[in-house]
Amino acid sequence: MTTSPTHDYQLSQLDVLEAESIFVMREVVAEFERPVLLFSGGKDSIVMLRLAEKAFYPARIPFAVMHVDTGHNFDEVLAFRDQRVAELKVQLIVASVQEAIDAGQVVEPPDGTRNRIQTPVLLDALDKHRFTAIFGGARRDEDKARAKERMYSFRDEFGQWDPKNQRPELWSLYNGRIHAGESIRVFPLSNWTELDIWHYIKREEIELPSIYYAHERDVFERDGMLFAVHEHKQPRPQETVFTEIVRYRTVGDASLTAAVRSQADTVDLVIDEVASTRVTERGATRGDDKFSEAAMEDRKREGYF
Incomplete structure (x- = not known):
């Protein structure tokens, strides 16, 4: 049988x-x-x-x-x-x-x-x-x-x-x-x-805005974060502007969203980077969530x- x-x-x-x-x-x-x-x-x-x-x-x-x-x-x-x-x-x-x-x-x-x-x-x-x-x-x-x-x-x-x-x-x-x-x-x-989001982006071959990948940008440091020089985000007199290779993990307002130092200019490199980080994207890059714990x-x- x-x-x-x-x-x-x-x-x-x-x-x-x-x-x-x-x-x-x-x-x-x-x-x-x-x-x-x-x-x-x-x-x-x-x-x-x-x-x-x-x-x-x-x-x-x-x-x-x-x-x-x-x-x-x-x-x-x-x-x-x-x-x-x-x-x-x-x-x-x-x-x-x-x-x-x-x-x-x-x-x-x-x-x-x-x-x-x-x-x-x-x-x-x-x-x-x-x-x-x-x-x-x-x-x-x-x-x-x-x-x-x-x-x-x-x-x-x-x-x-x-x-x-x-x-x-x-x-x-x-x-x-x-x-x-x-x-x-x-x-x-x-x-x-x-x-998961990045693995899905890779699998589905989804196009994203270029700022999600590593690129050169004029930035300055404030409160331990790197902010891009922008019409709505200008450095203070004591803050030095310099060129850095960065990318954005999240894209909110330019006035509040910081970049991170990164060499990840492809989906695979971003996945490797995200897999090794221990800080959430908002915790690392969003100034608006730093007013208080709540x-x-x-x-x-x-x-x-």
């Missing part, structure tokens, strides 16, 4: 993460009336767009993308943002912090940084366009506050987050029930790490991602 062979079918770690993210995206589109994806031109939102392509292929991505533009972005990232949405033929909504300042809706802080005044601009745009589910690229490994959040993050009618009011997600069952004015923030990359959680309570 012969028996048919059994095949041990196993998915790789990347395949498991991809399948989970695609499942979540499809659940959101099936369940919510007006989803939107936050897209800044950064690596995590670029990966989310790739996942959305796969989730709904051969149809087009069935939701718009939105960028909360502070006006302090890196030029390379904005150019890539516009290039990518044009290639995918998706609608781009830009919520401008500068326009909100000009209209008197928000006040620019004395230090000139704008990252912390993104929140009211974001909440206003979500209300204006009546979005009920908002995809964000947050990952649990970025910050302690991120690790408290579920895949579906419930927000009240004011867009605020209560970490003690998180809904259980047993057996990957997601509760998307909301009342008028409430919304859900959705994080398909919750279980990904920075290293900086991120405070901002999320106000309505930030």
Whole structure:
């Protein structure tokens, strides 16, 4: 008597993460009336767009993308943002912090940084366009506050987050029930790490803005971090400008995001570098998270991602 062979079918770690993210995206589109994806031109939102392509292929991505533009972005990232949405033929909504300042809706802080005044601009745009589910690229490994959040993050009618009011997600069952004015923030990359993102970028041959790879840039040192000389980030009289080979692990505002010394000018070299680091990308490069240990959680309570 012969028996048919059994095949041990196993998915790789990347395949498991991809399948989970695609499942979540499809659940959101099936369940919510007006989803939107936050897209800044950064690596995590670029990966989310790739996942959305796969989730709904051969149809087009069935939701718009939105960028909360502070006006302090890196030029390379904005150019890539516009290039990518044009290639995918998706609608781009830009919520401008500068326009909100000009209209008197928000006040620019004395230090000139704008990252912390993104929140009211974001909440206003979500209300204006009546979005009920908002995809964000947050990952649990970025910050302690991120690790408290579920895949579906419930927000009240004011867009605020209560970490003690998180809904259980047993057996990957997601509760998307909301009342008028409430919304859900959705994080398909919750279980990904920075290293997973880079392995996926390599596997999928995903193009990124050039500043993610090592290049020469004029920088100065402040608070132990290297900041690029930029229209919105100038050295103080006692700070020396020098040329360094650097790259960016994350791309927020030029006024707050620091570079790291690096020779990693290819995907493989970046993967080797990320695999050996013991400091999170936000901890190493984001000045806006150094105000206090609870900086991120405070901002999320106000309505930030």
